[in-house]
Every structure is written in C-alpha cells, then in structure tokens.
Amino acid sequence: MSASRTAAAPRDLLAAWCGWVLIGAAVLVAPFGWLWPLGFSGLMSLVGLLCLPAVRIDDRDRPAAMILFAGLIWAAVSTTWSPYHPTKPANNSILKLAFELPLYWSAISAARRADPVLRTRALHILAYGCALFGLVLLEEGLTRGVAYKALHAVYGPIRDDLAESNDGHTTQVLGLLWPLAALSGPRRLRPWLALAMAAGTGAAALAFGYDAPVLSLFLAPIVALLVWRWPRGAPKLLALAAAVLFLAMPFGIWAVRHFFDYEAIRADLPKTDSMRMGYWSHAIDWIKLRPLQGWGLEASRMFGPGIILHPHNNPLQIWLELGAVGAVTAAAFWGVVLSRLSRPAPSLAAAATAASACVYLLFGVNFGVWQEWWLALGALVALLAVANAAQEKAL
Incomplete structure (x- = not known):
C-alpha cells in the first residue's frame, strides 16, 4: 500500500503544480490583454516551460501534432530559398517557431493534466479578470481612454492618438477570448460575465474605430449557436469552410x-x-x-x-x-481541429471553442501569421478549450 502511494505522489504533485501555474497565468491574462498584449508570447512560453513534465501527445492529438511538425519542417526548409536573412535571433522566425511549438503544446497539456479543483479556480479567476477587463474597456470607450492615458503619463508619456490606437487594439484580445472566458466562470454568472466582456469590447472598438472586434461580437454567437444546435454536423462544416x-x-x-x-x-x-x-x-x-x-x-x-x-x-x-504546400498544411490543421469539435450531443465547450476559433480566423486578416503574441493567443485559446472541455467532462 505504501509503495503504491509513493508511486502516485509525483503524479499528484505534477497535477497540483500545473494547477498553480495555470492560476498564476490566469491572474495575468487580463492585465496583459489591456496593457501589454505583446507579453502573451512570454507568458505562454513560461507556462509551457514550467509544465514541460506534463507534455503528452494522445491518440486524439496525434493528427494535429503531425501536421504542425510537418509544417515546421517545411517552414525550416523554405528558409534555404527565402530572400529574407535574419541578422539576429530575435528576428529569426524559424528559431522562435521551433521553441514555441513544444512550449505552447506543453502549456495546453498542462490544462489537461492540472488538478481539477485548481483548474476550476484558474478558470474562474480568468473569467472574473476578463469581465473586469471588459468593464475597463467600457470605461475607456466612453471616456476616450482616460485611464490608459493616465497610466502612461506615469510610466511613459504617449501621444493621445497612439494611446487611443493601443487601447482600441486591445479589443481584439478580449474579442477573441470572451466566448471561452465567459464559459470559464461559474454557471450562474456566465451571462453577466459575457455581457461585461462583450459590452466593453464593442464600446471601445466603436470608439476607437476597430471594425473587426465589432464583427466578432456577431460572428461568435452565430457560430456558437450553430455548433450548439447541430453539434455533429456544424463543426465539420466549419472545418470545410476554414480549409477552403x-x-x-x-x-x-x-x-x-x-x-x-x-x-x-x-x-x-x-x-x-x-x-x-x-x-x-x-x-x-x-x-x-x-x-x-x-x-x-x-x-x-x-x-x-x-x-x-x-x-x-x-x-x-x-x-x-x-506556397501550396504550406496552404495545404494550414488547411489540414484547421480542418482537423475544427472537425474534432463534432459531438453526438450539444456541448457548451465545443460551441465556445468554435466561436473563438472562427474569430481567430477573422482577425487573421489584420496580423502577420508569425507574430509571436498572435500565435501565443492562439495557444491560449487552445488551452482554454482543453480546460473547459475537461471541466465539462467532469460534470
């Protein structure tokens, strides 16, 4: 009996460790989203690094993992004919991608491996933080960024037009996360949390002239409703649309x-x-x-x-x-991950994941595909999807 307890202890310690790391990350999501979106790459990398012992590639993960690895190899090979030659590691995209893939996978694995009680606590913290983020954005939209400008006046003066542009830019973070962030909260509070996030996103986006976050407030509920209403077929249709x-x-x-x-x-x-x-x-x-x-x-x-x-x-x-090789790889990846959301019965986790995934595709017309903070936000969406799916399965 004592031997079996000793053997089980490291697994329990790892679950607790992953849970506490997720709690620490959850505390930082909202502040990073408003004040330092570029920091998401460092945050997700740190979570992955701290939780490396939790890395697993299950049978259900293998298709997506193989596609990502194949894409990484092809991207590395393509550097041999690329006219762009980075002069320092900070500009070397393939070097960064080679580290980001395992670290972000580790962070996502931690969401699955974490202690359920601590994982629930992390999700609730993130939900409350994002709701507060939404209320801050609501205030910023109504006052033209008074709080953001006041903060910058203390630690780094910035022109008013740049402050408003940066403030508006953060609406894309909350516009991406809010379906999964609202679902992460306590059941009875989810509608109110979603309202705070959506209202803040819409108010600030309209005030600062950002169209995509406003569109996302219509796109996300429509996609979520489709996946909830047709849980088996709608994800497959979305997978086909993403591939096309x-x-x-x-x-x-x-x-x-x-x-x-x-x-x-x-x-x-x-x-x-x-x-x-x-x-x-x-x-x-x-x-x-x-x-x-x-x-x-x-x-x-x-x-x-x-x-x-x-x-x-x-x-x-x-x-x-x-080229076409890369396009086929990207189409295959999105086709696999979205089709995996297909369920025999309605699932809130699948609906929210599909909503955030489609918003990610929508926002992709604004950013470079290799931007570290944008890839990190994609990994954060995947982490929240895994965590919410695990919570839903445990109920």
Whole structure:
C-alpha cells in the first residue's frame, strides 16, 4: 500500500503544480490583454516551460501534432530559398517557431493534466479578470481612454492618438477570448460575465474605430449557436469552410480583381482597408510566380513598397511564403481541429471553442501569421478549450 502511494505522489504533485501555474497565468491574462498584449508570447512560453513534465501527445492529438511538425519542417526548409536573412535571433522566425511549438503544446497539456479543483479556480479567476477587463474597456470607450492615458503619463508619456490606437487594439484580445472566458466562470454568472466582456469590447472598438472586434461580437454567437444546435454536423462544416479559406484565398482575390473594378473598390474604403487591399493585390502577383514552394519564410518582408512587412492576411501570407504546400498544411490543421469539435450531443465547450476559433480566423486578416503574441493567443485559446472541455467532462 505504501509503495503504491509513493508511486502516485509525483503524479499528484505534477497535477497540483500545473494547477498553480495555470492560476498564476490566469491572474495575468487580463492585465496583459489591456496593457501589454505583446507579453502573451512570454507568458505562454513560461507556462509551457514550467509544465514541460506534463507534455503528452494522445491518440486524439496525434493528427494535429503531425501536421504542425510537418509544417515546421517545411517552414525550416523554405528558409534555404527565402530572400529574407535574419541578422539576429530575435528576428529569426524559424528559431522562435521551433521553441514555441513544444512550449505552447506543453502549456495546453498542462490544462489537461492540472488538478481539477485548481483548474476550476484558474478558470474562474480568468473569467472574473476578463469581465473586469471588459468593464475597463467600457470605461475607456466612453471616456476616450482616460485611464490608459493616465497610466502612461506615469510610466511613459504617449501621444493621445497612439494611446487611443493601443487601447482600441486591445479589443481584439478580449474579442477573441470572451466566448471561452465567459464559459470559464461559474454557471450562474456566465451571462453577466459575457455581457461585461462583450459590452466593453464593442464600446471601445466603436470608439476607437476597430471594425473587426465589432464583427466578432456577431460572428461568435452565430457560430456558437450553430455548433450548439447541430453539434455533429456544424463543426465539420466549419472545418470545410476554414480549409477552403486557406486554399482558395488567392483565387478569391484574383476573381475580385478580374471581374470587378478593384481600384474603385479600394478608393471607396478607409485608408487602412485600402492599403490592405493593395498588399493583397501585390501578394497574388508574387504568388503566381512561385505557387508551389512559395518564396520562403518571412519573404514578405522583402516585397516592399507593395507589401509592408506582410500581406495582412494569414492565408495569403502562407501562400506567398510557403506556397501550396504550406496552404495545404494550414488547411489540414484547421480542418482537423475544427472537425474534432463534432459531438453526438450539444456541448457548451465545443460551441465556445468554435466561436473563438472562427474569430481567430477573422482577425487573421489584420496580423502577420508569425507574430509571436498572435500565435501565443492562439495557444491560449487552445488551452482554454482543453480546460473547459475537461471541466465539462467532469460534470
């Protein structure tokens, strides 16, 4: 009997350790989301590093893990023909991706391995923190960022227009997380937590001119309702749509440019959207020249002035840099992870996960696909999805 207790102790200690690490991370999600979104890469890496003993690849994880590993290998190979050559480790995307993949996987594994009581506590802390984040954003939207500007006046003065832009940028963090964050709270409080998060996201996004978070407030509930109403078929339909998005994006842009007056459409749009359409047009011209293998990882940085840094469109960037091989890999990954949400019966965890995943795809037209903080937020969504699924299964 004593021998069996001794053998079980390390497993119990690991579960407790993972739970406490998740609690620490949960405390920081809301402050990072508002004041330092770029810090999410460090936060998720630290969680993964601290929980490395919890790393597991189960049978259900193996397809996604194999696709990610294959994509990493292809990205590494593509650096041999990429015109972009990083001069220091901080600019070396393949080096960072090689560390991020195992560390983020470790963080997600910790959510599954954590002690259930501590995991529940971590989820509740995150839910309350994100609700408070929503209330802060509500105040910021109504006052044009008074609190954010006041904080910066103390530790680093910043122009009012930049402060408002940064404040608006944070709405994309809460706009992504709120479906899973609200579900993470106590059952009776979930509607009120969701209301606080959604109201803050919408108010600040409208005040500071960010359209995507406003769209996400409509997209997320629609997707969640579809997955709740048709738990078996809707995730598979979403998986197909995501795969088509990554495979067909260049052809869609080409069709708009070929059959419509592309420049007239650009002229009628706000400046940022017009610039983005310009990047897309240049991107498909470069894709046509090397459609199979692409131009290599981070090659987008070398195509200025037509493209500044990246095309601001995740599918187009993958096509441009990694070619059709990369696009097929991305389509396969999203197809696998979304189709895995299929259930025989309605599941709130599956519905919320699908909602945040689709918002992630929506926001992908604003960011570079390799940005560390954006990949870290994707890992955080996966962590919350695993944690909420585990909680739901335990009930």
